Amino acid sequence: MRYTFRSPGRINLIGEHTDYNGGYVFPAAIDRYTYLTFEDSDKFEVYAKHFDQRVGFSLDESGVEVEWVNYVKGAVLYVARAMGREIEPLSITIDGDLPLGAGLSSSASLLVGVMYGVSVVRGAGLSRREIAKLAHEVENDFVGVNCGVMDQLAVAMGKKDAFMLIDTLRGSIEYIKTDHFPVITVVDSGVRHRLLSGGYNDRRFECKEAERIVGVPFREMTLEIIGAKRGGLGEVLYRRARHVIEENERVLRAVETIRARNWRELGSLLYASHDSLKNLFEVSIPEIDYIVDLLKCIEHVYGARIMGGGFGGSVLVISEKVLDEELVWLKGKYMDRFGIELHGYSVGISDGVKEIKQI
Ligand code: GLA
Numbered sequence: 001m002r003y004t005f006r007s008p009g010r011i012n013l014i015g016e017h018t019d020y021n022g023g024y025v026f027p028a029a030i031d032r033y034t035y036l037t038f039e040d041s042d043k044f045e046v047y048a049k050h051f052d053q054r055v056g057f058s059l060d061e062s063g064v065e066v067e068w069v070n071y072v073k074g075a076v077l078y079v080a081r082a083m084g085r086e087i088e089p090l091s092i093t094i095d096g097d098l099p100l101g102a103g104l105s106s107s108a109s110l111l112v113g114v115m116y117g118v119s120v121v122r123g124a125g126l127s128r129r130e131i132a133k134l135a136h137e138v139e140n141d142f143v144g145v146n147c148g149v150m151d152q153l154a155v156a157m158g159k160k161d162a163f164m165l166i167d168t169l170r171g172s173i174e175y176i177k178t179d180h181f182p183v184i185t186v187v188d189s190g191v192r193h194r195l196l197s198g199g200y201n202d203r204r205f206e207c208k209e210a211e212r213i214v215g216v217p218f219r220e221m222t223l224e225i226i227g228a229k230r231g232g233l234g235e236v237l238y239r240r241a242r243h244v245i246e247e248n249e250r251v252l253r254a255v256e257t258i259r260a261r262n263w264r265e266l267g268s269l270l271y272a273s274h275d276s277l278k279n280l281f282e283v284s285i286p287e288i289d290y291i292v293d294l295l296k297c298i299e300h301v302y303g304a305r306i307m308g309g310g311f312g313g314s315v316l317v318i319s320e321k322v323l324d325e326e327l328v329w330l331k332g333k334y335m336d337r338f339g340i341e342l343h344g345y346s347v348g349i350s351d352g353v354k355e356i357k358q359i
Pocket of ligand 1 (some may be wrong): 016117310
């Protein structure tokens with residue numbers, strides 16, 4: 001038997017660097033996918049069309065030299081562990097149209113896709129939430145990337161035409177329908193996560209420090225509380241904490257603007273989030289700031305901001321109309337300024353991982 005699954009990428013409308021601080025995030029799965037095919041085999045192996053590479057692996061605890069294979073190996077290993085027994089070998093083929101390293105969670109898409117596929121094919125019967133949790137563990141403990149849980153939840157539990165208001169403190173998810181939602185465009189800066197792991201881990205550490213010094217968890221912090229501790233925190237940690245507090249508020253306001261279909265107001269929240277990520281949390285880069293500044297000049301663009309971990313990746317844009325000649329204009333300006341090719345494409349909101357065929 002041959003089984004095929006598709007696992008989406010994700011966008012995050014607003015709520016950045018809040019997921020590892022017990023805050024709110026607001027992602028959705030998108031119609032750009034990783035496709036995975038599973039077949040019985042006499043050994044575990046994986047072939048990735050992106051890299052034209054075929055690699056065999058065993059289900060021991062050791063890491064593999066080829067980095068991307070660790071995601072696959074870790075995913076299979078953790079499902080086997082959850083089942084509490086050995087599983088029959090599989091040959092996995094990976095393909096897709098989800099850009100890698102562009103801030104659309106290609107790694108969570110791969111991990112969740114492999115786990116969901118193995119779970120179905122080998123009868124583990126894991127729920128989507130369990131898969132998201134296990135995928136998060138693989139990324140943190142096996143691959144060694146210290147990310148939050150937003151991406152895995154969005155890829156595993158996304159629903160067509162709905163954003164997900166996730167409260168990472170309680171683990172609750174509320175689906176907010178997107179009828180008449182503006183056009184969503186992803187503009188890829190072409191800069192690949194410069195310093196991401198270093199910068200991201202630094203921010204996590206700084207947030208922990210801020211929490212320790214203030215003495216209350218982020219969700220209980222207010223601007224007054226951190227204002228009173230500003231001396232102890234120092235300017236950098238004060239700025240980091242202020243971003244997290246205000247970004248959480250922006251997520252909740254964004255939900256209201258969607259309910260009221262107030263796209264201008266939602267757009268202003270996106271711009272405010274960008275300013276905060278640039279000036280307070282300091283995870284933006286000049287290339288991305290330039291793109292956001294140019295987008296501000298386009299009348300029918302409601303808002304834009306850097307998306308994901310930062311230090312490169314993509315800009316998320318919401319606009320009244322599809323960006324067409326505007327993208328050509330952006331591309332030209334960006335090439336002149338940085339000598340880098342820019343890519344932009346509109347995306348739709350999709351279901352989470354699912355099986356698409358069995359032959
Ligand atoms: C990356 C991580 C997420 C989240 C974002 C920042 O995408 O994988 O868990 O922390 O950065 O919001």
